[in-house]
Amino acid sequence: xxxxxxxxxxxxxxxxxxxxxxxxxxxxxxxxxxxxxxxxxxxxxxxxxxxxxxxxxxxxxxxxxxxxxxxxxxxxxxxxxxxxxxxxxxxxxxxxxxxxxxxxxxxxxxxxxxxxxxxxxxxxxxxxxxxxxxxxxxxxxxxxxxxxxxxxxxxxxxxxxxxxxxxxxxxxxxxxxxxxxxxxxxxxxxxxxxxxxxxxxxxxxxxxxxxxxxx
Numbered sequence: 001x002x003x004x005x006x007x008x009x010x011x012x013x014x015x016x017x018x019x020x021x022x023x024x025x026x027x028x029x030x031x032x033x034x035x036x037x038x039x040x041x042x043x044x045x046x047x048x049x050x051x052x053x054x055x056x057x058x059x060x061x062x063x064x065x066x067x068x069x070x071x072x073x074x075x076x077x078x079x080x081x082x083x084x085x086x087x088x089x090x091x092x093x094x095x096x097x098x099x100x101x102x103x104x105x106x107x108x109x110x111x112x113x114x115x116x117x118x119x120x121x122x123x124x125x126x127x128x129x130x131x132x133x134x135x136x137x138x139x140x141x142x143x144x145x146x147x148x149x150x151x152x153x154x155x156x157x158x159x160x161x162x163x164x165x166x167x168x169x170x171x172x173x174x175x176x177x178x179x180x181x182x183x184x185x186x187x188x189x190x191x192x193x194x195x196x197x198x199x200x201x202x203x204x205x206x207x208x209x210x211x212x213x214x215x
Contacts, residue, residue: 021056023089026098030067034082035150036060037161054089059085060159062135062150065098065116071105078108082143083132084153086117094120096130 027033027050031040036052037059043050048067065080087096099117102108118130135153137143154160 019093022053023056023091024051024053024089024093024147025061025089025094025172026051026095027063028095028101031097032066033061033147034064035062038147038150038154040147040192054087056089056091059087059089060095060154061085062146063096063118065102065108065112067102069102069105069108071173076105077131078105080108080112080116080136081137082146083116084150085130088118094121094122096120099129106179133190136195160172 012184030130033050033052035041041050041052047131061082062080062082065078067078068075070076078205097119098111098126099119100111104109116132118132120130129154135149135151
């Protein structure tokens with residue numbers, strides 16, 4: 001099996017005792033890496049499977065299924081919408097894909113319409129289900145600029161990349177008790193990161209001007 005290493009993605013490494021901790025993440029046949037930690041993924045040449053290396057920590061991946069399937073006696077290309085999910089890397093190599101093999105167009109259409117199930121399979125055959133969200137786009141060219149689409153998704157959901165990791169600031173700051181009462185937690189720096197992540201470009205510019213005036 002040929003695997004091609006990603007050369008355009010700059011990785012953040014966590015160093016322990018001078019050794020960088022990382023793992024090789026491989027896509028299942030017909031599954032494509034699109035965006036990793038906010039950066040579009042590009043490979044030197046096409047391969048039915050792709051591999052990247054990620055440092056230990058939490059990362060955001062955007063992937064889709066695109067492969068040949070049968071429509072009657074003909075072979076056609078079926079392309080799913082992109083899916084976004086968080087992946088925790090702990091030094092263990094894994095393969096990411098779907099929980100079933102898709103061979104027919106009707107099967108693929110039904111599978112994705114009913115909710116695709118993504119999973120990570122480790123080298124010891126351990127299987128871990130992954131919670132994936134369809135990345136929605138509007139219009140004919142909705143997915144032509146994946147980095148921009150992912151950036152909008154992250155802004156809307158309070159997701160940032162901090163010290164080489166993907167962090168959902170809503171989950172870090174918002175707490176709901178058993179009675180449904182919502183409270184804000186976390187330090188002031190994390191709260192500032194949340195509001196800045198959700199702000200529009202104009203609001204960010206206004207905030208930066210305000211910061212300069214305070215100095």
